Amino acid sequence: MRDNAPRCRLATHEVINQPDTPSDCDLIASDLPLRQALEREAPSWVAERLAALGRDLGSAHVQALGETANRHPPELHLFDRHGRRLDEVRYHPAYHELMHLAIDNGWHAVAWHEEGNGGHQAHVAALYLLTQAEPGFCCPVTMTHAAMPVLRRSPEIEAEWAAGLLANAYDPRALPAPDKHGLTFGMAMTEKQGGSDVRRNTTRAERDGEGWRLTGHKWFCSAPMSDAFLTLAQTDAGLSCFLAPRFTPDGERNAIEIQRLKEKCGNRANASAEIEYRGAWATLVGEPGRGVATIIDMVQQTRLDAATAPVGMMRQALSEAWRHARQRHAFGRALAEQPLMQAVIADLALEVEAGLALALRTARAFDGDARGEAHETALARVLPTLAKYWHNKRGPGFMAEAMECLGGIGYVEETPLARLYREAPVNSIWEGSGNVICLDLLRVLTRHPESIAALRREFGAVQGMQQDLDLALAGLERDLAQPAEALEPRARWLAQRLAQSLQAALLLRHAPNEVAETFCRSRLGVEASPAYGVLPEGSPLATILARIGD
Numbered sequence: 001m002r003d004n005a006p007r008c009r010l011a012t013h014e015v016i017n018q019p020d021t022p023s024d025c026d027l028i029a030s031d032l033p034l035r036q037a038l039e040r041e042a043p044s045w046v047a048e049r050l051a052a053l054g055r056d057l058g059s060a061h062v063q064a065l066g067e068t069a070n071r072h073p074p075e076l077h078l079f080d081r082h083g084r085r086l087d088e089v090r091y092h093p094a095y096h097e098l099m100h101l102a103i104d105n106g107w108h109a110v111a112w113h114e115e116g117n118g119g120h121q122a123h124v125a126a127l128y129l130l131t132q133a134e135p136g137f138c139c140p141v142t143m144t145h146a147a148m149p150v151l152r153r154s155p156e157i158e159a160e161w162a163a164g165l166l167a168n169a170y171d172p173r174a175l176p177a178p179d180k181h182g183l184t185f186g187m188a189m190t191e192k193q194g195g196s197d198v199r200r201n202t203t204r205a206e207r208d209g210e211g212w213r214l215t216g217h218k219w220f221c222s223a224p225m226s227d228a229f230l231t232l233a234q235t236d237a238g239l240s241c242f243l244a245p246r247f248t249p250d251g252e253r254n255a256i257e258i259q260r261l262k263e264k265c266g267n268r269a270n271a272s273a274e275i276e277y278r279g280a281w282a283t284l285v286g287e288p289g290r291g292v293a294t295i296i297d298m299v300q301q302t303r304l305d306a307a308t309a310p311v312g313m314m315r316q317a318l319s320e321a322w323r324h325a326r327q328r329h330a331f332g333r334a335l336a337e338q339p340l341m342q343a344v345i346a347d348l349a350l351e352v353e354a355g356l357a358l359a360l361r362t363a364r365a366f367d368g369d370a371r372g373e374a375h376e377t378a379l380a381r382v383l384p385t386l387a388k389y390w391h392n393k394r395g396p397g398f399m400a401e402a403m404e405c406l407g408g409i410g411y412v413e414e415t416p417l418a419r420l421y422r423e424a425p426v427n428s429i430w431e432g433s434g435n436v437i438c439l440d441l442l443r444v445l446t447r448h449p450e451s452i453a454a455l456r457r458e459f460g461a462v463q464g465m466q467q468d469l470d471l472a473l474a475g476l477e478r479d480l481a482q483p484a485e486a487l488e489p490r491a492r493w494l495a496q497r498l499a500q501s502l503q504a505a506l507l508l509r510h511a512p513n514e515v516a517e518t519f520c521r522s523r524l525g526v527e528a529s530p531a532y533g534v535l536p537e538g539s540p541l542a543t544i545l546a547r548i549g550d
Helices: 032-041 044-057 060-071 093-103 119-130 138-151 155-166 291-327 339-370 374-411 417-423 434-447 449-460 467-480 484-510 513-524 541-546
Strands: 075-079 085-090 185-188 204-208 211-222 228-235 238-245 256-261 272-285
Touching: 032 044, 032 119, 032 339, 032 484, 044 060, 044 093, 044 119, 060 093, 075 256, 085 256, 093 119, 093 138, 119 138, 119 291, 119 339, 138 155, 138 185, 138 211, 138 228, 138 291, 185 211, 185 291, 204 272, 211 228, 211 238, 228 272, 228 291, 238 291, 291 339, 291 374, 291 417, 339 374, 339 484, 339 513, 339 541, 374 417, 374 434, 374 449, 374 484, 434 449, 434 484, 449 484, 467 484, 467 513, 484 513, 513 541
Parallel strands: 185 228, 204 228
Antiparallel strands: 075 085, 204 211, 211 272, 228 238, 238 272, 256 272
């Protein structure tokens, strides 16, 4: 490999042995595992529709938008110049351009426009790609997408709000919903005293004519410029779900007051706020006292997105590391020609391919559930939990390893790796932290034994194909035979082992044998290591690396 980077003469030296400046690329054409996963998991129209998005997101222009949106985070404006309350968050134009790219092209609504016909696969694949431009702005895209099943709980609310949600139009103006071309949705559930234990919420809802009035605080309100927020509050019947619009039915600003924006570790392009409901007008969604059961439809959708986003980020980090290794020389040859670097990057590539396979298989289960297929419904209950837990546990270490491949330049802000590293923990915390997710897994397996049967059916298709996977599955059977209370201390192990075994099964069925075998040996075998770059002896590095793309 030759150093083809442009040379530059400075006052004291010539700049050589540095990778070239990234140029336009096609995120789909350069991603063989994605193209193959779409071919097997989705109707042909999905890849056709995604083609333009892959070109747009790989352009230098859109990549620059992501960097700019992070360098100029949103700003809170509580009052106008005359002292009138605004409670507005203002974003840099780069953020709005990214939102237009996602929503004007319908990636927030495609799952519902094409429900049961590849819509979820299209949404998940688009999110995987959109994340590679900038993960933070994907939050309002995800929540708008995920709100639809909750709206369906109340036909009158669906009739009023669904058309705006499904519109392929991003409209950032602070106006009443009937005056806008398209709508976005947010969520406000957690409170200081309860966090994930939302049943401890103290926000109160009182009847007010045909509506309700909310009083209380929310510790995290994501996307505070949304047109409506799904939220939980206590009623006499118990914890209930409400839709709180930014403007009341008479067109006045609703009494939703922003206290401050969170100064987060990462996710800087996206605003997260603390808010107070001060008699805010709202309408009940679903049955009184069934708030958690109502909003869980949204949470299940957001969990799939939270399982997909880290894979997209890992793909971006992998591409950066591989591009650097192919153009950077040390000790007389390109880094990409050195066996130890090949082992590290090949291991990273295995992680991305396995994560992508599981994310798109989960999306297919969601689509099958929409068609009423019992096996897919059973999988749809358990796969997003497994994928969200494990993909996010792998993310931070992955970003650190990719950063190390670049050395010092990877640790500075000019590359996206520092931003990706700060972003890596967020999806593990949002929509249920690791322990919450693992406890949910135990509940699903206990209450829905058909999900265990569905997992066994998936594993049965590869029984006997690979020794390490067979041994792992035998261990899982011993674990699953135990009562849930005995499993709780080992719930993280169970989630990890199920997720890795599912990834292995998918790769054995669909990936080249060299990829699947190496994955099984390095994740499930006696040589498995928590560190990246520790692959079994004789691993086919060249075959794995060839699948990364340019």
